Each structure stands twice: as C-alpha cells, then as structure tokens.
Amino acid sequence: MLSLRQLFLLNNAQTSSTPRLLEIERAEGIYMYGPDGKEYVDLVSGFAVSNVGHRHPKVVQAIKDQVDKYMHLAVYGEYIQTPQVKLAEKLVSVLPSSLNSVYFVNSGAEATEGALKLAKRFTGRSKILSCHNAYHGSTHGALSVMGNEYYKAAYRPLLPGIGFMHFNNVKELDLIDTDTAAVIIESIQGEAGVIVPDHDYLQKLRIKCTETGTLLIMDEIQTGFGRTGKLFAFEHFGIIPDILLLAKGIGGGMPLGAFVAGRDIMDSLKDNPILGHITTFGGHPVTCAAGLATLEAILDENMMDDVAEKEALFRKLLQHYKIREVRGKGLMLCIQLDSFAQVEATSKACVENGVIIDWFLHCETALRIAPPLTITFEEIEKCCEIIKKVL
Numbered sequence: 212m213l214s215l216r217q218l219f220l221l222n223n224a225q226t227s228s229t230p231r232l233l234e235i236e237r238a239e240g241i242y243m244y245g246p247d248g249k250e251y252v253d254l255v256s257g258f259a260v261s262n263v264g265h266r267h268p269k270v271v272q273a274i275k276d277q278v279d280k281y282m283h284l285a286v287y288g289e290y291i292q293t294p295q296v297k298l299a300e301k302l303v304s305v306l307p308s309s310l311n312s313v314y315f316v317n318s319g320a321e322a323t324e325g326a327l328k329l330a331k332r333f334t335g336r337s338k339i340l341s342c343h344n345a346y347h348g349s350t351h352g353a354l355s356v357m358g359n360e361y362y363k364a365a366y367r368p369l370l371p372g373i374g375f376m377h378f379n380n381v382k383e384l385d386l387i388d389t390d391t392a393a394v395i396i397e398s399i400q401g402e403a404g405v406i407v408p409d410h411d412y413l414q415k416l417r418i419k420c421t422e423t424g425t426l427l428i429m430d431e432i433q434t435g436f437g438r439t440g441k442l443f444a445f446e447h448f449g450i451i452p453d454i455l456l457l458a459k460g461i462g463g464g465m466p467l468g469a470f471v472a473g474r475d476i477m478d479s480l481k482d483n484p485i486l487g488h489i490t491t492f493g494g495h496p497v498t499c500a501a502g503l504a505t506l507e508a509i510l511d512e513n514m515m516d517d518v519a520e521k522e523a524l525f526r527k528l529l530q531h532y533k534i535r536e537v538r539g540k541g542l543m544l545c546i547q548l549d550s551f552a553q554v555e556a557t558s559k560a561c562v563e564n565g566v567i568i569d570w571f572l573h574c575e576t577a578l579r580i581a582p583p584l585t586i587t588f589e590e591i592e593k594c595c596e597i598i599k600k601v602l
C-alpha cells in the first residue's frame with residue numbers, strides 16, 4: 212500500500228519539485244501536529260490566514276451551526292442568506308462609511324479580479340497601474356498586475372494596459388493620469404518581503420488618485436484582519452481606499468474573499484450588462500458564518516490590543532549577528548538574512564525543531580514571521596530561542 216506521502220506526490224498536482232511534504236493530522240491555536248504527535252508552532256499562520264489561530268472554537272461552532280441549517284442555496288446575489296447579510300453588516304460597521312457595499316468571493320485572486328473589472332466598468336477607462344514586486348493572486352487578471360516578470364513571462368499574453376511603478380516612490384506617482392482606471396496596491400507589500408511604505412507616500416498616492424479620478428484599490432488580503440495591529444493596515448496611514456480587497460484571514464481558516472466599495476461604484480455591476488460579476492460559491496453561507504465569528508472573535512477577545520507589544524518582543528529577541536534586519540509592522544514581520552541558502556537552511560532546520568517559518572515569493576533572502584495574533588509572549592520567546600539556535 213502506498214503511503215500518504217507517495218499518494219500525494221503521485222495524484223496531487225505539484226507546484227514545485229521541492230514541496231515541504233509536512234504531514235499534519237490536526238491543528239489547534241498556534242499549533243499543528245504531525246501523525247507522530249510532533250508539535251509545530253505555525254509561525255506563518257498558514258500564510259497569513261489563521262489570525263485567530265487554527266480552529267478557533269467560536270469559528271468551529273459557527274460552522275457547525277450553519278451546516279445544520281443550510282449550505283449552498285443559489286448563485287451569489289439572488290437569495291437572502293443570513294450569514295452573508297450579517298457578515299456584510301458587521302464589515303460595513305467596522306469600515307469607513309464610504310466603504311459600504313460588500314461583494315463576497317472565494318479567494319484573494321477572485322477579489323482582485325472583481326475589483327479590476329469594477330474599476331474599469333465604473334471609470335470607463337482601461338489602464339491599470341500596479342507596483343513592482345506586487346502580488347495580488349495567480350489567475351490571469353491577477354497575474355497581469357503581479358510585479359515580477361519571472362512568474363508572468365510563460366503565461367503571456369496577459370491583460371493589456373497594465374503599467375508598473377516602484378512601491379514607495381513618490382516621483383513615479385506621476386504615472387497616474389486621467390486615463391488610469393485604478394491603482395492596485397498592497398498597503399504593506401507582503402511577498403516583496405514585507406515593505407512598509409512611508410506614511411506620506413500612501414497619502415500622496417491617495418491625493419493623486421482623487422485628482423485624476425482614478426480608483427484606489429487597496430489589497431489588504433495579507434495585511435487585514437488585525438495582523439498589523441489595526442483591523443486594516445490603511446488605518447495606520449490615514450487614508451481610505453475606493454475599493455478594498457479582503458481574503459485570507461477574513462474566513463478564519465475557510466475560503467472567503469471580498470471586494471468592498473461604495474454603493475455608487477459597486478452598483479455599476481448591476482446593469483449594462485446585468486450580472487457584471489458572477490460567482491456560484493462566493494459568499495458561501497458556511498464560510499460567511501465562519502467570517503462573522505472570526506471578526507467577532509478578533510474584536511471581542513481584543514486580539515489586536517497587544518500586537519504592537521508582541522512586535523516589539525520579536526524585535527528585541529531577534530538580535531543575532533546573521534540577522535541584517537527585522538522588518539514589518541505588527542505581526543507581519545520578516546527576518547532579513549544574506550542569502551537564499553541561509554533562508555532555506557534556517558527554515559528547514561526550524562521546521563525540524565518544531566517552528567514553521569517560510570520565505571516570500573519575491574524575496575528569497577528573508578524569512579516570514581506571521582503568527583496567529585493569539586500567540587503568547589512566552590511562545591514568542593520560545594520560538595525566537597529556536598530561530599537563534601538554528602541560525
């Protein structure tokens with residue numbers, strides 16, 4: 212009989228020739244457990260997803276309760292489904308008043324797709340600007356606005372009319388003009404290796420977008436839901452986007468995404484043509500029930516309160532002669548090393564020592580640190596000890 216590992220390699224599509232091949236039997240809080248009972252700290256939150264930890268009890272209960280009522284009923288936007296309505300209401304209540312219409316999808320890439328279409332439809336323009344080293348997903352539209360030619364070249368032709376500017380470069384904001392439908396940008400670049408922009412960069416970007424009638428699409432798929440110490444990272448910069456992208460942490464471990472805009476903008480998907488964006492499963496009642504429980508858990512359990520202190524502890528403890536820099540905001544951090552060889556070896560040895568860390572799509576010389584917000588100060592200390600020992 213073939214082992215699970217052999218079957219995985221045989222029948223499951225592979226995305227690289229060096230998968231991590233970690234077998235996990237169950238997960239709870241910040242921990243994952245292998246079939247042999249080995250305990251791992253998930254220091255990357257399943258790639259910025261498990262902000263409330265794995266299998267948060269309130270999320271699990273909400274899923275069970277909803278499964279007992281109904282699962283899929285109809286395509287998105289036709290029936291009144293309580294979990295969708297309640298989650299949209301809750302999201303709107305925690306967002307600035309101009310972001311008051313929520314379109315639910317299943318993933319981050321789909322949120323990107325929907326937002327790009329919405330911006331083109333609303334403005335009647337087709338030019339889109341993105342940033343070098345940006346990551347917004349892997350479908351054709353999202354890939355078109357990815358800022359790394361290595362991943363795109365083999366899939367061309369992609370969307371026409373896409374331009375790129377350097378993140379955090381004020382001069383290049385001049386590329387935004389009255390032909391530009393939208394700028395799509397991460398509030399803090401994730402896969403670029405956690406690049407936090409200057410405060411006035413995003414403010415100047417906001418002004419330029421407003422001046423030219425360009426919609427500002429902010430991708431908070433990785434930064435959202437408390438990860439940086441605020442519910443959404445744009446709050447740190449005193450700006451409000453026109454379209455907000457959410458996914459990953461929003462579902463508490465379930466596949467959920469959303470793009471959020473003002474009702475006036477979103478309404479342009481309603482006619483000429485009608486059904487401007489269609490999804491069968493977007494806003495699935497079970498994932499929305501999980502999403503609502505996730506948001507309530509973050510707020511009711513004050514999970515964001517000590518994120519800044521936890522960041523400070525990581526920064527204090529991660530002092531080592533091989534560490535060039537610890538970058539990021541809140542619990543979206545990275546450890547800058549010198550080479551990919553170091554990153555690969557450190558990450559592999561950390562996993563062997565029960566701490567899961569990883570690297571980034573566009574930055575292979577830094578290690579990703581993005582634990583569940585529920586990680587305790589003692590757990591941070593233990594993890595940092597292991598990382599330093601391994602280094």
Ligand code: PLP
Nearest residue numbers: 318319320346347348401432433
């Ligand atoms: N946007 C950002 C900033 C991301 O980090 C990701 C995924 O890593 C995506 C979009 C795409 O999300 P998904 O993998 O759910 O399609």
